[in-house]
Amino acid sequence: MSSILLVPSVARGNGSGHLSRCIGLAKRLGDAAALYLAERPGDGERPLAELQLAYGNELAGVRIVSALNGERFKLVVLDKRATGVDEYLRWADYGPVIGLDEGGPARAYMPYVVDALPRVDGAGEGLGERAANRSDPGFLDLPANRRAAPPSAPSRVLVSFGGEDGAGLTAAFCRAAVESGALPPEAITAVSGPLSGEGDRSGLLGLRFVGPVQNLKERLAGYDLVVTQFGLTAFEAAWAGCAVLLASPSEEHERLARAVGFQSLGVGLGDARTLGARIARAVAELPSLAARAAAAAPKTGRDLAAFLRALAPRHAGACPACGHALSKALYRCERKSYRRCERCGMTHMAYFQEREDPYRKDAYFFEDYKKQYGRSYLEDMPKLRAMAASRLALIESVLGAELGVRDGRKPERRTTNGLQAAAPRVLDVGCAYGAFLAEAQARGWDVVGSDLSEAAVAYVKGELHIPAFGADFAAAAGDGYYPRALDCLTMWYVIEHFDELGRVLRRARALLRDGGVFAFSTPSASGVSARTKPASFYERSPDDHFTVWDPRLTAGILKRWGFALERVRVTGHHPERFPGVPDRPASPLFKAVGLWSRLRGLGDTFECYARKLPDSGADKE
Numbered sequence: 018m019s020s021i022l023l024v025p026s027v028a029r030g031n032g033s034g035h036l037s038r039c040i041g042l043a044k045r046l047g048d049a050a051a052l053y054l055a056e057r058p059g060d061g062e063r064p065l066a067e068l069q070l071a072y073g074n075e076l077a078g079v080r081i082v083s084a085l086n087g088e089r090f091k092l093v094v095l096d097k098r099a100t101g102v103d104e105y106l107r108w109a110d111y112g113p114v115i116g117l118d119e120g121g122p123a124r125a126y127m128p129y130v131v132d133a134l135p136r137v138d139g140a141g142e143g144l145g146e147r148a149a150n151r152s153d154p155g156f157l158d159l160p161a162n163r164r165a166a167p168p169s170a171p172s173r174v175l176v177s178f179g180g181e182d183g184a185g186l187t188a189a190f191c192r193a194a195v196e197s198g199a200l201p202p203e204a205i206t207a208v209s210g211p212l213s214g215e216g217d218r219s220g221l222l223g224l225r226f227v228g229p230v231q232n233l234k235e236r237l238a239g240y241d242l243v244v245t246q247f248g249l250t251a252f253e254a255a256w257a258g259c260a261v262l263l264a265s266p267s268e269e270h271e272r273l274a275r276a277v278g279f280q281s282l283g284v285g286l287g288d289a290r291t292l293g294a295r296i297a298r299a300v301a302e303l304p305s306l307a308a309r310a311a312a313a314a315p316k317t318g319r320d321l322a323a324f325l326r327a328l329a330p331r332h333a334g335a336c337p338a339c340g341h342a343l344s345k346a347l348y349r350c351e352r353k354s355y356r357r358c359e360r361c362g363m364t365h366m367a368y369f370q371e372r373e374d375p376y377r378k379d380a381y382f383f384e385d386y387k388k389q390y391g392r393s394y395l396e397d398m399p400k401l402r403a404m405a406a407s408r409l410a411l412i413e414s415v416l417g418a419e420l421g422v423r424d425g426r427k428p429e430r431r432t433t434n435g436l437q438a439a440a441p442r443v444l445d446v447g448c449a450y451g452a453f454l455a456e457a458q459a460r461g462w463d464v465v466g467s468d469l470s471e472a473a474v475a476y477v478k479g480e481l482h483i484p485a486f487g488a489d490f491a492a493a494a495g496d497g498y499y500p501r502a503l504d505c506l507t508m509w510y511v512i513e514h515f516d517e518l519g520r521v522l523r524r525a526r527a528l529l530r531d532g533g534v535f536a537f538s539t540p541s542a543s544g545v546s547a548r549t550k551p552a553s554f555y556e557r558s559p560d561d562h563f564t565v566w567d568p569r570l571t572a573g574i575l576k577r578w579g580f581a582l583e584r585v586r587v588t589g590h591h592p593e594r595f596p597g598v599p600d601r602p603a604s605p606l607f608k609a610v611g612l613w614s615r616l617r618g619l620g621d622t623f624e625c626y627a628r629k630l631p632d633s634g635a636d637k638e
Contacts, residue, residue, distance in 0.1 A: 020090060021051070022050070022082065023043055023050055023053065023094050024094065024095050024108065026097045027058060027062050032181045034249045036072070040076065051082045052081050053085070055084075065081070075231060092113055093113065095114060095115065095117065095127075098121070099121030100121040100122075100124075101121060120136075124147065125346055126146075128333040130346075131152075131156065132149040133321065135154060135273065145347070146346045148348065150350060154252055156324065160235050160257050162235050162257060163256065167304065171200060173206070174204050175206050175243045175254075176207040176244045176245075178264075186264050187208075187209075191207055197290070197294065197296060202224050206226075208233065237250075237253055238257040241260060243262075252313070255314035256318070259307070259310065261307075261309075262281075271283065280305075282296065283295075328369045330367060330369050331368045333369070336365060337363070338358065338363035338519070338564070339358060339574070340519065343359045344358045347364065348552060351369075352368065353370075353560060355555050361570065364565040366558075368563075394450050402453075402455060405453040405456035408453070411624070416441070440461055441463065442462070443464055443503065444500060444528065445465075445466045446467055446468075447511030448477060449468060449473050451466060451476065451483055451485070454466045455483065462505075465500060467485065467498070469488075469489060491515045491517040493520070502528075502529075504529075504530065505536065506536075510538055512539050513562040515563060518563070526579045526580065531629055534583075534626060534629075535575075535627045535629065536627075540566070541623050544620050545620075546621050548619070549595065579629060580627040581628050585625055586623060587619070589621040589622030590611055590614040592607045595610050
């Protein structure tokens with residue numbers, strides 16, 4: 018089974034560059050890739066039989082898939098030029114989608130986007146739905162052959178407007194160039210693409226027409242001037258050291274050409290006399306054309322096939338909170354993307370690089386913890402226990418009369434006849450070194466903890482003498498590890514680490530009794546950091562945080578999973594993170610902004626306290 022499915026545009030009018038690039042990628046990826054060419058394509062697309070006639074030799078050795086039967090791929094690479102949202106959703110059923118130079122509405126939703134060709138629509142790496150995860154012209158399939166020196170005269174001119182040339186630019190340019198005397202016919206070689214047919218060659222006697230030409234990019238260095246449109250050939254020729262002159266089949270091509278710095282003859286070329294004059298002026302300034310092309314050329318070549326092969330997508334599909342397929346991009350960088358679900362509003366991350374699991378290493382609670390908080394987890398135990406006491410007070414207030422809590426006394430559950438029953442039971446998922454467990458036990462709770470860290474579990478059991486076990490709460494077959502009919506289940510800065518959020522929420526509900534409390538804390542998507550510096554917020558957000566919760570949307574998300582939100586407490590107030598506020602706690606501005614942050618709920622973290630609604634089958638795995 019191939020791990021990467023390459024899906025090029027074969028629509029009439031879209032040229033042949035998309036298909037040629039995907040064929041090249043398929044050959045370099047070898048057995049890891051398959052090329053999708055439909056036997057019965059949609060309207061306006063070329064069928065497999067026609068493409069095999071045009072590209073028979075180039076397709077030799079490439080695995081072609083003409084029909085999909087439920088096969089899943091590690092990556093589905095769409096080189097479609099402009100993909101519609103419905104089409105994107107169809108391809109997303111087969112694996113995580115990678116958009117390659119994507120310019121359509123689906124770009125906003127794709128979990129990963131690579132731009133090899135420069136864009137002028139506001140796209141680029143970073144913030145926003147138009148952003149790319151990686152923008153690099155070096156990813157173009159650049160030629161190995163390059164000129165030793167820039168050209169000084171147009172002795173050899175190559176005219177190539179792609180594999181299709183639906184706008185007829187080849188004939189228009191050649192006729193105007195010869196008839197105006199701007200170029201002698203013997204200097205011009207015109208290329209017929211594999212999908213262009215015979216074309217209009219009337220009045221072009223004396224010109225050399227060749228093609229289709231396999232591996233044209235390696236022959237470019239033999240020419241002084243390459244005349245083409247904005248696209249792969251323009252950058253290949255610039256990389257090869259040629260002078261480059263463009264003509265545009267559309268306004269979009271023209272905007273791109275001028276934005277990058279190539280010289281262009283304009284859109285559609287116009288009448289032959291005017292065009293001939295423009296060609297003559299451009300040819301007279303050949304060194305300038307060469308210099309502009311050199312400036313537009315990629316600075317170094319990169320291996321796109323190797324880059325795609327190295328991507329390791331994790332949670333690059335539907336929203337983990339509600340399963341909705343469409344989430345719009347908020348931020349993209351090379352290693353990750355953040356998207357916001359259009360149905361429930363959950364912000365969720367997709368990650369694309371291999372990495373080790375950090376939670377099974379002692380450094381997570383010691384060196385790593387100390388870098389962030391200035392002390393190790395164990396050194397921070399008094400502060401952590403004070404936070405636990407505050408959280409337990411809220412949990413007990415939510416449970417209220419059921420625990421007989423009053424006048425600050427320890428909780429003691431009451432039965433229906435008023436007699437004291439067993440102490441209320443709490444499971445702390447991700448218990449670390451047991452600060453919350455120790456405080457809960459001191460308050461009379463029956464406690465048990467779980468954690469991925471073997472060292473943390475050993476400490477809780479050996480030093481605190483509290484029951485604990487090692488387990489992954491999100492594991493598919495983990496129900497047997499956990500006690501049921503719990504009065505409370507807690508996750509303190511843990512829930513954001515789960516990429517299988519639906520399974521986690523379903524399991525949490527299944528372990529609680531009706532009316533039991535589900536309590537957790539997590540970073541906030543509506544705190545001051547996310548609001549004022551969103552790019553920095555997402556870039557610095559830990560790469561193991563798969564969800565970023567918004568306290569304003571949490572009630573609706575939890576309701577989907579059978580919980581009623583009772584309390585939200587916004588925490589993590591940092592006045593110094595507001596623009597213009599100095600990091601001086603004694604200053605009046607610092608104090609005023611701190612109060613404002615609390616009143617407006619602008620802290621960077623928050624806590625949720627929800628109750629399990631009566632069973633309705635929602636907790637069944």
